[in-house]
Amino acid sequence: MLEKRGFYIIISMIFAIIIFYISSLSFPPAxxxxxxxxxxxxxxxxxxxxxxxxxxxxxxxxxxxxxxxALVIGLIYAASDEIHQAFVPYxxxxxxxxxxxxxxxxxxxxxxxxxSLRRKSSKQK
Numbered sequence: 001m002l003e004k005r006g007f008y009i010i011i012s013m014i015f016a017i018i019i020f021y022i023s024s025l026s027f028p029p030a031x032x033x034x035x036x037x038x039x040x041x042x043x044x045x046x047x048x049x050x051x052x053x054x055x056x057x058x059x060x061x062x063x064x065x066x067x068x069x070a071l072v073i074g075l076i077y078a079a080s081d082e083i084h085q086a087f088v089p090y091x092x093x094x095x096x097x098x099x100x101x102x103x104x105x106x107x108x109x110x111x112x113x114x115x116s117l118r119r120k121s122s123k124q125k
Contacts, residue, residue, distance in 0.1 A: 004054075004058065004059065005054075005055055005058040005059075008051045008052075008054040008055035008058075009051075009055045011051040012048060012049075012051035012052040012054075012055055015044065015047050015048035015051065016048060016077065018044065019044055019045075019048060019077070019081055020081070020084070022040075022044075023081050023084050023085050023088065023091070024084075024088060025088070026088055026089040026090045026091065027090050027091070037097070038100055041097050041100040041101050041104065042100050042101075042103055042104040042107075043104060044104070045074065045078055045100075045101040045102075045104035045105050045108075046104035046105070046107055046108045047108070048074065048077070048104075048105075049070060049074040049104065049105040049108045049109060050108035050111070050112065052070055052073060052074060053066065053067075053070040053108065053109050053112050054112065056069050056070050056073075057070075057112070057116070061120075062113060062116040062117065062120070067109055067113060070105075070109055071105065071106070071109060074105040074109075075102060075105060078098055078101035078102060078105065079098060081101070082094065082095075082097055082098050082101075085097075
C-alpha cells in the first residue's frame with residue numbers, strides 16, 4: 001500500500017514540476033491557427049489531480065475528506081500557476097485558463113470517485 005502511495009506522490013510531483021516549468025517559459029505572441037492551450041491546461045491538471053487524489057486516497061475507502069483535500073490542493077495549485085504566469089514575459093494570468101484547469105481537476109476526481117464506488121458495489125455483490 002505504501003509503495004503505491006509513494007508512486008502516486010512521485011508522479012503527481014512530476015506533473016506539478018512539469019506545470020511549473022511550462023508556465024515559466026516565455027512564448028512571444030504568434031498568430032494562432034489552432035489553440036492547443038485549452039487541451040494542455042485540461043489534460044495536465046487532469047493527470048496532476050488524478051495522481052494527487054490517488055496519493056491522498058491510497059487504498060483507503062473513499063471519503064468526502066479525500067475529495068475535498070484533492071480539490072483544494074488542485075485548485076490552489078491551479079490558481080498559483082496562473083498567478084505565476086503573470087510574472088513571466090509574454091504570459092498572462094487568465095481566469096479562463098483557471099476554469100479549464102479546474103475542469104480537468106474536477107473531471108479526474110469525479111472519474112476516480114465513480115470508479116471507486118463502482119468497485120465497492122461490485123465487491124458487495
